[in-house]
Amino acid sequence: MYLLSDELALIETVDFFTPIVDDPYTFGQIAAANALSDVYAMGGVPIVALNIVGFPSGMELAVLREILRGGLDKLKEAGCALGGGHSINDPELKYGMAVTGTVHPSRILKNHGALAGDVLLLTKPLGTGIINTAVKAGVVPDDVQRRVEASMATLNKRALEIALPFELHACTDITGFGLLGHGLEMVDGSGLGLIVESARLPVFPELREYSDMGLLPGGLHRNRAHRQCRLEISPGVPQHLVDAVCDPQTSGGLLVALPEPAADALRKELRDAGLEAAIAAQVVADPGERFVLR
Amino acid sequence: MxxxxxxxxxxxxxxxxxxxxxxxxxxxxxxxxxxxxxxxxTPESPPPCLGTEPFVPACGPGSDVVVMIASNALGQGPEALGRLLMIAFLKTLSKVVPRPRTLVLLNSGVQLATSSSEVKGALQELEQQGVRIWSCGTCLDYYHLKDDLAVGTVSNMFDIASALVAADRVIAP
Structure with missing residues (x-):
C-alpha cells in the first residue's frame, strides 16, 4: 500500500503463472481473476492493469490472442482499464498482470487481526489444487473440470462488495498456502487459534476421489509440512478433508473474519448472490496458536 | 511386485x-x-484388469533403447547356429516389452531386412509397433541389396552414430 493522501492509498500487486487449464481463453480469465483478487483482498478497487506475457516463439499467435481476450474480458467485468503490458519470448508460456488499485487508507483490509469469537467465512469451495492435478492425470470428467474452471475464473469483486458493509476484522484471498496457511496468518501474533469443523468445510465433492488416488500437488505436502507443528487433527477426520485444508488454491475465494452473528447474515447474502459461501473456521482463545481440524 | x-x-x-x-x-x-x-x-486385492495390452512407455527416462545388429548371425560359433539364434532373437524381440526405439542393422545384418529374410515378418511387426528399423546404406550398397530392402528405411552413419550416442542403452547381441 502506498499512501497518496489522507483520503487515498494505492495498492500495487503482480501475479502470473504457467497455464493451469488447456483452453487459452479460460486460462486468461483465471490469470486475470487471480491477479485482481489481491486488490479485492485488501478491500480495494482495481483501476488499471498491465499484461505480463511470456510466450514461446513457435506457438500460434491465435493462442496468445485468446489468452489476452480472456484477461481483457475479466478486466471489463472488474471495471478496470488495461494500460498496456510487456511480452518476452519464453519457452514456457506464462500470463498474468500487474494491477493498481485504490482504497481509502482507513478502510484497508489486512490479512491479520481476527478476534476471538469471530468466524472465518470462505466465498469459494476448496480443492482446485487437487482437481487441477487430477485434470493433468486425465481422470476428471469435462463437466467437473468446467465447474472448477468457472470457480477459478470468478472475480472476488462481488464477494467483496457484499462483505464490505459488514464489520470485517481481517480479509485475505486463499491462494498457494491453502486454508491452513492463510487461515493461520489471520491469527498470527495474536495468540489465538482456529477450530475447523471438517464436516462443514466447503469443498468440491469430487476432491475425495482424487485425494484417495494420491493425485495431490507438491504444494499440498509442503503446506502441511510447513505448518505441521500447529496442525492438530482429531481422530476420525477423513483424510481428504485434511488434504482440503492443505490444498494450494488457484484464484481461491476471499476469507473474511467477522463476528459470528454477522457472519450468518453475510453468508446468506453471498448465497443469495449465487456464491458458494460457507463458514470455514472459528477463531478461539483456546487452544491458542493451533489449527484444530475436528 | x-x-x-x-x-x-x-x-x-x-x-x-x-x-x-x-x-x-x-x-x-x-x-x-x-x-x-x-x-x-494381497489375497484381498481386486482382480487385475484382464484383456488389456501391456503398458509400453512411449518415452521417458531410460526408454531410448537402441538394438544394434552388426551381423546376420548371433554370437561366435558355427555359422548355422548363429543364424538360427539371430532369427530366434528378432522374433522374440517383437514379443517382449518395453520395445526398443530403434533397431540398427549393419554389415551382413542388413540381409535380415530384405525380402527373402526369414525375420521379415518379425521386423515388420516391430515397425508397426513404432520401432524405427534402420539399415546402413553403405552396407546395402556393398551387398547390392538396396532394391531388395523390404522393411524399414535406408540410413546413414551420421544418423546411426547420433542414435547410438543419444541412447540410454545400446543392446548389441
Missing part, C-alpha cells in the same frame, strides 16, 4: 495412496537420496 522409486516424500505419499486404492500392500523405505515403495498384491 512393483517397486517405485521417487525423490521426495510428497510423491512417495501420492504413490502409496494410489497403491492402496488399487488394493495393494505398500511398504516404504527411505534410501540414500530417494524413497523406494514396494507395491504387492
Amino acid at each position: 512393483l517397486v517405485v522409486l521417487v525423490d521426495n516424500e510428497g510423491s512417495a505419499e501420492n504413490v502409496a495412496r494410489a497403491g492402496r486404492q488399487l488394493g495393494c500392500a505398500v511398504s516404504l523405505e527411505q534410501e540414500a537420496g530417494f524413497f523406494a515403495l514396494r507395491l504387492s498384491r
